[in-house]
Amino acid sequence: MSNLTIVELFRELADWLELAGEDGFRIRAYQNAARALQDQSEDLGKLAAQGGVKALKQLDGIGEGTAKKIVEFLDTGQIAALEAQRAKFPPGLRDLLRVPEFGPKKVAAVWHELGVDSVDSLEAVAKEGKLAALKGFGKKTEENVLKNLQLFRRSRGRTTLPEAAELAASVVAALQRAAPGVTVQPAGSLRRGKETIGDLDFLVATDDAAPIMQAFVSLPEVKEVLAHGPTKSSVLTVGDLQMDLRAVPPASLGAALQYFTGSKEHNVAVRERAVRRGLSLNEYAVTRIADGSPVASATEAEVYAAVGLPWIPPELRENRGELALADAGELPQLIEVDDLRGDLHCHSTWTDGKLSIAEMAAAARARGYDYMALTDHSKALAMTGGLDEQRLLTQVEEITELNRLLAPFRILTGIEVDILRDGSLDLDEAVLDQLDFVIASIHSNFKLARSEMTTRMIRAVENPVVDLIAHPTGRVLGQREPYELDVGALIAAAAHAGTMLEINANHRLDLNDLHARAARDAGVTLVINTDAHSAKDFASMKFGVLTARRAGLSKHEVLNTLSLTELLDRLGRE
DNA sequence: GCCGTTTTCGGCCCGACTGTTTTCAGTCG
Numbered sequence: 001m002s003n004l005t006i007v008e009l010f011r012e013l014a015d016w017l018e019l020a021g022e023d024g025f026r027i028r029a030y031q032n033a034a035r036a037l038q039d040q041s042e043d044l045g046k047l048a049a050q051g052g053v054k055a056l057k058q059l060d061g062i063g064e065g066t067a068k069k070i071v072e073f074l075d076t077g078q079i080a081a082l083e084a085q086r087a088k089f090p091p092g093l094r095d096l097l098r099v100p101e102f103g104p105k106k107v108a109a110v111w112h113e114l115g116v117d118s119v120d121s122l123e124a125v126a127k128e129g130k131l132a133a134l135k136g137f138g139k140k141t142e143e144n145v146l147k148n149l150q151l152f153r154r155s156r157g158r159t160t161l162p163e164a165a166e167l168a169a170s171v172v173a174a175l176q177r178a179a180p181g182v183t184v185q186p187a188g189s190l191r192r193g194k195e196t197i198g199d200l201d202f203l204v205a206t207d208d209a210a211p212i213m214q215a216f217v218s219l220p221e222v223k224e225v226l227a228h229g230p231t232k233s234s235v236l237t238v239g240d241l242q243m244d245l246r247a248v249p250p251a252s253l254g255a256a257l258q259y260f261t262g263s264k265e266h267n268v269a270v271r272e273r274a275v276r277r278g279l280s281l282n283e284y285a286v287t288r289i290a291d292g293s294p295v296a297s298a299t300e301a302e303v304y305a306a307v308g309l310p311w312i313p314p315e316l317r318e319n320r321g322e323l324a325l326a327d328a329g330e331l332p333q334l335i336e337v338d339d340l341r342g343d344l345h346c347h348s349t350w351t352d353g354k355l356s357i358a359e360m361a362a363a364a365r366a367r368g369y370d371y372m373a374l375t376d377h378s379k380a381l382a383m384t385g386g387l388d389e390q391r392l393l394t395q396v397e398e399i400t401e402l403n404r405l406l407a408p409f410r411i412l413t414g415i416e417v418d419i420l421r422d423g424s425l426d427l428d429e430a431v432l433d434q435l436d437f438v439i440a441s442i443h444s445n446f447k448l449a450r451s452e453m454t455t456r457m458i459r460a461v462e463n464p465v466v467d468l469i470a471h472p473t474g475r476v477l478g479q480r481e482p483y484e485l486d487v488g489a490l491i492a493a494a495a496h497a498g499t500m501l502e503i504n505a506n507h508r509l510d511l512n513d514l515h516a517r518a519a520r521d522a523g524v525t526l527v528i529n530t531d532a533h534s535a536k537d538f539a540s541m542k543f544g545v546l547t548a549r550r551a552g553l554s555k556h557e558v559l560n561t562l563s564l565t566e567l568l569d570r571l572g573r574e
Numbered sequence: 575g576c577c578g579t580t581t582t583c584g585g586c587c588c589g590a591c592t593g594t595t596t597t598c599a600g601t602c603g
Contacts (some may be wrong), residue, residue: 023575024586025575025576025585025586026575026576027575028575028576028586029575029576029586030575032575032576033575033576061575061576061577062576063575063576064575064576065575065576065579066575066576100601100602101600101601101602102601103599103600103601103602104600105599105600106600106601115588135594136593136594136595136599136600137593137594138593138594138595140592140593140594141593144592144593188603198603199603201603226591227590228589229590229591229592231590232590232591234591234602244603257586259589260603262603264587264603266590267587267603268586268587268588269587270587271587272586272587274587275586276580280587280588280592281587281588282587282588282589283588283589283590284589289590334600372575418580443589564585
């Protein structure tokens with residue numbers, strides 16, 4: 001069983017309590033608990049088996065109540081408190097909470113007054129005009145419900161970081177053209193480098209916001225204007241992504257940036273800290289509660305300083321312990337894109353890449369890299385023209401030739417060898433042993449049971465010829481879910497065997513931020529690679545670095561920040 | 575329900591916008 005099963009139970013419990021109109025703080029406590037459990041890479045079943053309620057209570061946000069419920073679920077397969085709530089409501093009611101502009105109060109109202117118990121029945125009563133007659137509802141609400149229901153049905157969920165970053169760049173450029181001299185800055189989860197983005201937040205510091213607000217709601221990407229006020233506008237793009245633009249006076253830029261960058265959880269924690277110091281924090285300034293006098297507002301550093309903290313990098317602002325680190329002066333020096341000296345996962349036309357080995361090397365050099373590893377696929381991936389032992393050895397000869405021409409730049413010989421169903425490798429290990437860098441990864445038999453997949457993976461991890469496991473969980477952002485795998489067990493095995501794990505930067509972000517952090521904490525060395533199949537793919541390195549930064553990684557914890565000499569030494573090659 | 579530089583009780587972040595209202599509730603982030 002995965003931790004997510006338990007996470008989902010507490011989310012559900014929080015939803016029912018909201019509908020029941022229970023105390024908001026209790027609801028928030030359950031939501032916080034769900035989030036804390038989601039952040040936990042250690043298997044909860046294992047943790048509970050070893051330390052029981054006491055061990056679970058050690059986790060931030062988990063107290064006596066939730067710890068006991070977790071144990072109850074592990075022991076009996078259900079949670080009595082949750083079952084009691086389930087009995088009170090029709091199951092479809094939870095879906096209604098996901099309809100935009102429909103919160104617990106409105107859902108409860110339509111259920112009690114009109115017997116609405118599903119998205120379909122909500123649509124029906126709205127079409128019949130019964131909704132407008134309800135107290136607190138009106139004609140406009142009814143129209144919006146019908147629109148929002150369409151959106152709800154169509155919604156693709158969250159957009160991936162790379163897609164969102166591209167859209168944001170074009171929006172910023174367009175707004176800058178419309179209002180020259182005014183700085184437009186993306187905030188929100190994009191600035192924090194989150195792997196998926198629910199909506200885009202932009203911030204502009206100006207005393208004259210009307211023109212830029214107008215430009216924003218008139219962008220060609222905009223399908224619908226949701227709100228258009230003097231300091232805030234919201235729009236829906238043709239791709240059904242919501243974008244918000246907020247305007248603040250220039251003197252408030254720091255407070256506003258801090259506020260709109262979030263995360264919400266981080267901000268709540270910062271504001272709680274402010275209150276303890278007799279300060280209040282909003283998007284305009286930090287003020288003294290006693291007399292309302294301003295303390296800070298112009299820069300983010302000032303805002304954090306006002307609550308006794310150093311500036312915290314946006315990627316760490318998730319309330320996952322960064323405040324405690326900042327307080328202790330122990331924030332990590334986070335890795336930066338310029339720290340990378342090479343890319344150790346690249347393909348060529350020998351398999352499914354778009355460029356020759358020489359062209360890929362030229363592109364890597366053009367980025368300022370000192371080295372790259374050429375790691376084409378192995379023969380099991382027939383559709384890519386995967387290499388067999390003979391072709392691989394021929395490729396090595398070509399690379400050796402190229403290296404004579406390219407020195408001091410160096411192409412490391414390598415392979416991305418398939419991990420077969422039983423955990424063995426797709427190529428003769430005696431041949432693999434001759435390569436500079438051996439990556440192993442899974443491209444088939446995704447549907448194995450969790451235990452079988454974990455055993456398969458660990459066998460590859462423990463194979464002494466394997467240097468790195470690439471995209472360890474197999475997910476592709478927005479396209480493919482990870483396969484069933486005990487990532488905690490994988491990390492432990494990798495730490496024990498000295499095998500490295502990848503943060504794959506190209507549309508995978510795999511490992512993700514939390515797994516990468518857990519791997520680092522276990523003593524595993526990480527490698528950030530783009531899995532480049534073309535020259536432009538190298539550019540996705542920045543997303544891998546963002547993920548590493550969210551994991552709290554420093555330069556020295558990532559292999560491909562080493563110089564060529566250090567790298568070869570580390571790999572035991574010349 | 576959780577938590578503690580106000581520590582086992584009594585707090586728990588803050589504001590904009592919309593749509594419904596005659597002063598505010600609900601939702602969102």
